[in-house]
Amino acid sequence: MQRTEHHASFGGRQEVWQHASTSTGTDMKVGVYLPPAALKGEQCPVLYWLSGLTCTEQNFITKAGAQQFAAEHNLILVAPDTSPRGEGVANDDAYDLGQGAGFYLNATQAPWAPHFRMEDYVVQELPALIEQHFPASAARGIFGHSMGGHGALTLALRHPGKYKSVSAFSPIVAPSQVPWGQKALKAYRGDDPAAWKQHDTVALIAGATERLPLLVDQGDADEFLAEHLRPELLQAACDKAGHPLTLRMQPGYDHSYYFIASFMADHLAHHARALRPER
Amino acid sequence: MQRTEHHASFGGRQEVWQHASTSTGTDMKVGVYLPPAALKGEQCPVLYWLSGLTCTEQNFITKAGAQQFAAEHNLILVAPDTSPRGEGVANDDAYDLGQGAGFYLNATQAPWAPHFRMEDYVVQELPALIEQHFPASAARGIFGHSMGGHGALTLALRHPGKYKSVSAFSPIVAPSQVPWGQKALKAYRGDDPAAWKQHDTVALIAGATERLPLLVDQGDADEFLAEHLRPELLQAACDKAGHPLTLRMQPGYDHSYYFIASFMADHLAHHARALRPER
Numbered sequence: 001m002q003r004t005e006h007h008a009s010f011g012g013r014q015e016v017w018q019h020a021s022t023s024t025g026t027d028m029k030v031g032v033y034l035p036p037a038a039l040k041g042e043q044c045p046v047l048y049w050l051s052g053l054t055c056t057e058q059n060f061i062t063k064a065g066a067q068q069f070a071a072e073h074n075l076i077l078v079a080p081d082t083s084p085r086g087e088g089v090a091n092d093d094a095y096d097l098g099q100g101a102g103f104y105l106n107a108t109q110a111p112w113a114p115h116f117r118m119e120d121y122v123v124q125e126l127p128a129l130i131e132q133h134f135p136a137s138a139a140r141g142i143f144g145h146s147m148g149g150h151g152a153l154t155l156a157l158r159h160p161g162k163y164k165s166v167s168a169f170s171p172i173v174a175p176s177q178v179p180w181g182q183k184a185l186k187a188y189r190g191d192d193p194a195a196w197k198q199h200d201t202v203a204l205i206a207g208a209t210e211r212l213p214l215l216v217d218q219g220d221a222d223e224f225l226a227e228h229l230r231p232e233l234l235q236a237a238c239d240k241a242g243h244p245l246t247l248r249m250q251p252g253y254d255h256s257y258y259f260i261a262s263f264m265a266d267h268l269a270h271h272a273r274a275l276r277p278e279r
Numbered sequence: 280m281q282r283t284e285h286h287a288s289f290g291g292r293q294e295v296w297q298h299a300s301t302s303t304g305t306d307m308k309v310g311v312y313l314p315p316a317a318l319k320g321e322q323c324p325v326l327y328w329l330s331g332l333t334c335t336e337q338n339f340i341t342k343a344g345a346q347q348f349a350a351e352h353n354l355i356l357v358a359p360d361t362s363p364r365g366e367g368v369a370n371d372d373a374y375d376l377g378q379g380a381g382f383y384l385n386a387t388q389a390p391w392a393p394h395f396r397m398e399d400y401v402v403q404e405l406p407a408l409i410e411q412h413f414p415a416s417a418a419r420g421i422f423g424h425s426m427g428g429h430g431a432l433t434l435a436l437r438h439p440g441k442y443k444s445v446s447a448f449s450p451i452v453a454p455s456q457v458p459w460g461q462k463a464l465k466a467y468r469g470d471d472p473a474a475w476k477q478h479d480t481v482a483l484i485a486g487a488t489e490r491l492p493l494l495v496d497q498g499d500a501d502e503f504l505a506e507h508l509r510p511e512l513l514q515a516a517c518d519k520a521g522h523p524l525t526l527r528m529q530p531g532y533d534h535s536y537y538f539i540a541s542f543m544a545d546h547l548a549h550h551a552r553a554l555r556p557e558r
Contacts, residue, residue, distance in 0.1 A: 007532075008498070008529075008533065009538075009540070010540075010541045011541075062342050063341050063342060219287070250287075252287040253286075254286055256286050257341070258287065258346070259287065261288070261289075261346070262288055
């Protein structure tokens, strides 16, 4: 692992690392915020952030204002890029497919299958790397925005026991039923409705074996709300399954990082309650 | 004035406006954060932010994390672009001269004089516009970063009574004595040492008629510290003149917005004490 950036931030340090990923077969970049306790060598829980379409590892670390609260709760924040990138990696001219749009799954279809293995990367390779190189405990939380909210919810549901806490901002909750998700699932996983449901939060909730409480914030002025996000489908699925969900519709808020920053304190507190129960 | 962006943020609203400026003769963009009280129509004090070299109105509004504290203190935040821009406006290939590098003064030299009139714009035109179009009181504060820290300090010193509070992050305090400043002052104001001193904080402190207390934060790992910033010259000038200065050297911090965000709460509290003395 090679450090490419480091900046003092709220008594801790925001770093960016680059490494050759065995999952994606590419160099991957990842933002790592080390809170004050981690700089002193204390083992800290790790909270993973998954970004949305078109983002890199930079969006969250520069715009979300999370370091302030990670410092307060002494959580390590890890924010990877949203897909493999580079020459030799398949791509598409659209913003919602290919590089910048990995959808946090392992692709099975050409031309995506060789490199687009973001589920393996986020769930297996990255935590192993973080727990080896930083003063990180094995207590993990996961959250994200939009496509990354989809990633956080589906990965937590697909890997019971891996994460102690989960939350999302404006997540794509039912990719099988909305245009962004249908396009990506068809391209990456093929024309197989059963394969799609393995990566669909609303479908996964029905079979969830672990009752991890979900915190979801959604702006009601979000330009993608009615077509791509549809939180009412998540509410209905959780109601039916008896899955604990706190869905907060936030009046006037849109899909931007201005929205994310506004409720970051609440999300960090939600994760800290699960990741640092001793406090 | 035309609104080009608006986003709910911390119970208030982050907006971007564009308008034809009579000072610069160009269209200017400006970020305006309206805190919750302003959205209810209450008159609020206005805190002006001046950005550094290469910045537009976007850097501060997306990266500084100031909205959270502006909402808490109910201050309007106004963050203009750093220079005139566009076709027909003089420019230079260097990052530290021309568009993106207005230095918050009125240029007297060719080819800059026609449009580079940022002092008039920031001190006269913009406050008049803000106080006309928004629920803004006449209580004004000013702060900024690097070239914008220079702008905040010099404009407050040059216009006694205009601002009730001032602060800066990593300001260029002695442009007459450092390469960034010498290059800009020579280009914009000509080869006249007397003209330079009118835009040099260290030189202005000696003749200050108003004892506005200065709050300055400076990272000691700032890559521009020794060559361009030299806060020790400000400390010496303030000591000599008996001008109140709180200069805080922040260990490990660099020149980035990660540094700015880390101490934003303190700066907003500093301005709120002067701008809302009733609280």
